[in-house]
Amino acid sequence: MLFSRRICRTSFFSLVMYSFVTLKAAFEVRAPDSEMVGVHGQPVVLRCWYTPSSGLNGLVVTWQRAEDSQVVHSFYYGKDQLDRQSLSYYNRTRVFPTDLANGNASLALARVRPEDAGRYLCSVSSLQGTDKVEVRLKFAAFYTEPRLTVQVHPTKISFLYESKGYPEPEVWWVDPEGQNLSHKTEFSPSEGDGGLFFLRTHLELDYQNAENYTFTLRNRLINQVIERPVSFSTAGLGYCTNCPRDRLALLLPATAAVLLWIFIAASFYFHWRKS
Ligand SMILES: *[C@@H]1O[C@H](CO)[C@@H](O)[C@H](O)[C@H]1NC(C)=O
Ligand SMILES: *[C@@H]1O[C@H](CO)[C@@H](O)[C@H](O)[C@H]1NC(C)=O
Ligand SMILES: *[C@@H]1O[C@H](CO)[C@@H](O)[C@H](O)[C@H]1NC(C)=O
Ligand SMILES: *[C@@H]1O[C@H](CO)[C@@H](O)[C@H](O)[C@H]1NC(C)=O
Secondary structure (H helix, E strand, O other), X not given: OHHHXXXXXXXXXXXHHHHHXXXXXXXXEEOOOOEEXXXXXXXXXXXXXXXXXXXXXXXXXXXEEXXXXXXXXXXXXXXXXXXXXXXXXXXXXXXXXXXXXXXEOXXXXXXXXXXXXXXXXXXXXXXOEEEEEEEEEEEEEOOOOXXXXXXXOOXXXXXXXXXXXXXXXXXEEEOOOOOEOOOEEEEEEOOOOOOOEEEEEEEEEXXXXXXXXXXXXXXXXXXXXXXXXXXXXXXXXXXXXXXXXXXXXXXXXXXXXXXXXXXXXXXXXXXXXXX
């Protein structure tokens, strides 16, 4: 009798422990994507789910920056609470009240900016428990249509493409045989566009074979590929070092110099004759 009662008490204790553990484990906050990419000027949804139970009753949802605890958005007493929201998120955030009651605490962030990149904490408290999860937001900006400048030098020709975007893309130039060419590429912070990069890529070629080259830019983070062929035909241009026009260009200053000398010499002569 005593023996069985002890067993009974032990199993009751285990049952309580078990329920406590499962109840603790049962409330969970999860992020389906631990990393998201936000595109410059566009909206992004940071997804966060929790184990739903009692609707909005007792529900507190807070989105904060993990780095400095800035409040991005909070929701409790059944509505948005934006008194302590950081100014940099003003008028750009929302949660979805109808989804909220069903375990969806996702945050929509409008008009993404470079400073939005970083770590976000989704914290949820309900009558069932408290938990949080981190979501990382990466920033990207589509590269703009590249601007081409062609420069013709006496023996070389150079192509320059300029564009703006984020982050650093892969850039390459290939010749008609598909071989990579050596080129010069620089990235610098772009003025007036926050954290965007200004890209300049330069290809210099011999004058004779500046035909059918391809420039490619790839922004891997957002699967953006820009591919632009460039071609420069020398046919019909008749580039040469002893063309009549070039000779004329050399001849004119020489002739002018000779005439000037004759004039100076003549003036001296007449001056000498007079005196
Ligand atoms: C909030 O943002 C919207 C655009 O989504 C804009 O039309 C509105 O003027 C903004 N409100 C304030 C107070 O800045
Ligand atoms: C959560 O809500 C957001 C916004 O309405 C929606 O985009 C997302 O698909 C929802 N996720 C789930 C699992 O319901
Ligand atoms: C040229 O370089 C790019 C980027 O580095 C690379 O993806 C591509 O495979 C290279 N092509 C050749 C032919 O080497
Ligand atoms: C360059 O491309 C043009 C048009 O595709 C073609 O007509 C020409 O033959 C090409 N030149 C070379 C050298 O491949």
